[in-house]
Amino acid sequence: GNSVTQMEGxxxxxxxxxxxxxxxxxxxxxxxxxxxVQYPGEGLQLLLKATKADDKGSNKGFExxxxxxxxxxxxxKGSVQVSxxxxxxxxxxxxxxxxxxxxxxxxQVIP
Amino acid sequence: xxxxxxxxxxxVKRTGEKVFLECVQDMDHENMFWYRQDPGLGLRLIxxxxxxxxxxxxDIPEGYSVSREKKERFSLILESxxxxxxxxxxxxxxxxxxxxxxxxxxxxxxx
Numbered sequence: 001g002n003s004v005t006q007m008e009g010x011x012x013x014x015x016x017x018x019x020x021x022x023x024x025x026x027x028x029x030x031x032x033x034x035x036x037v038q039y040p041g042e043g044l045q046l047l048l049k050a051t052k053a054d055d056k057g058s059n060k061g062f063e064x065x066x067x068x069x070x071x072x073x074x075x076x077k078g079s080v081q082v083s084x085x086x087x088x089x090x091x092x093x094x095x096x097x098x099x100x101x102x103x104x105x106x107x108q109v110i111p
Numbered sequence: 112x113x114x115x116x117x118x119x120x121x122x123v124k125r126t127g128e129k130v131f132l133e134c135v136q137d138m139d140h141e142n143m144f145w146y147r148q149d150p151g152l153g154l155r156l157i158x159x160x161x162x163x164x165x166x167x168x169x170d171i172p173e174g175y176s177v178s179r180e181k182k183e184r185f186s187l188i189l190e191s192x193x194x195x196x197x198x199x200x201x202x203x204x205x206x207x208x209x210x211x212x213x214x215x216x217x218x219x220x221x222x
Contacts, residue, residue, distance in 0.1 A: 034210050041214035043115075043201055044154075089154070098144075098169075099203075099211055103153035 002027045006090045006102035012079055013109050021075040021105045022092035023064075031092040033057075033073040034099070038087045047075075047088070056058050080109045114138070115214035117202050123220045130189040132217050134202030140212075142205045143185035145169075145177060147198040148216070154201065160185055192221045 006023045008009035013019060026034065032051045036044040048057035066091045073090060090102040118133035136143065144159040146169075156169030158177040166177050178186045185204075186204060189196055195221050203211040 017188060027164045032210070036213075044203075044211075046210045046212065049210050094208070098156070099205075101154045103151075 002031065002092060002094050002100040004090050004092055004100050004102040006088075006105050009087075009104070011105060011107050013107070015082055015109055015111050016079045017109075019075070019077040019084075019107070020079045021088055021090075021107070023073045023102060024077065025071050025073065025090070025092050025095055027071075027092055027094070027100075028096075029089070030068075030096060032066070034091045034092060034093070035062065035064055035075050036089040036101075038089065038104070040086070044089060050074040082109045085109045094102070115202060115212050117200075117214040117217050119217050120215060121218050121220075123222065124145045124189075124192050125222055128189075128192050128221075128222075130192050132164055132187040132189075132200055132202075132219070134185045134187070134204075134214055136204035136212070137183065137187075138204065138206070138212070139182065140204035141182075142211075143179065144211065145175075145185065145187045146172060146203065147171070148201055149198050151198065157187065167169040178212045181199075192219075194221050197221045212218055 003026045034049045035047040037047045038044045048059040050066035056065045064075045069102040087104045115136045145157045146154045160179045176188045201219045202214040205211040
């Protein structure tokens with residue numbers, strides 16, 4: 001079946017540091033890939049997506065590229081802010097838009 | 112913007128009570144989902160529905176049932192609440208290829 005593996009957290013960075021959160025997946029076929037973000041006390045928000053190999057999803061300074069050859073979808077941001085502190089989930093979609101989520105990576109950005 | 116609303120943000124129920132969690136989406140999405148989120152376990156799919164009156168079991172359906180009488184509304188039912196059902200419950204909806212949109216969540220405590 002489908003699965004998503006993302007790096008364990010928490011990740012603690014200083015403001016303006018470079019962020020990478022690793023994500024790899026196992027899936028049959030050609031799934032769409034997503035990153036979601038969850039701020040404290042809230043539901044998940046779709047951050048970005050990519051629907052086919054070599055697509056780059058981007059939003060709010062975050063980027064991720066769909067790498068079929070390495071089955072990866074790593075999340076990056078060049079300069080993080082305190083307001084980026086949240087939990088980030090990597091995910092892929094399958095039949096009926098059923099989504100498989102990673103376990104989440106908590107990011108804490110300190111001033 | 113897609114809006115997914117859930118009937119309560121916080122709910123406290125007693126063991127053995129029947130509990131209804133309501134979810135409504137306003138974007139005419141075909142697919143709707145119920146998850147629970149627990150620390151260290153990530154999101155786990157309870158049930159999903161790809162059409163009115165249709166339902167499919169997710170990964171952890173035991174102790175839950177669902178109802179989808181109208182396209183915009185998807186209800187999660189705990190027939191007899193137990194303390195191990197204390198959790199954050201998240202509803203989501205989606206349409207083809209666009210990713211899932213989540214409600215704010217209901218934090219349920221069963222005492």
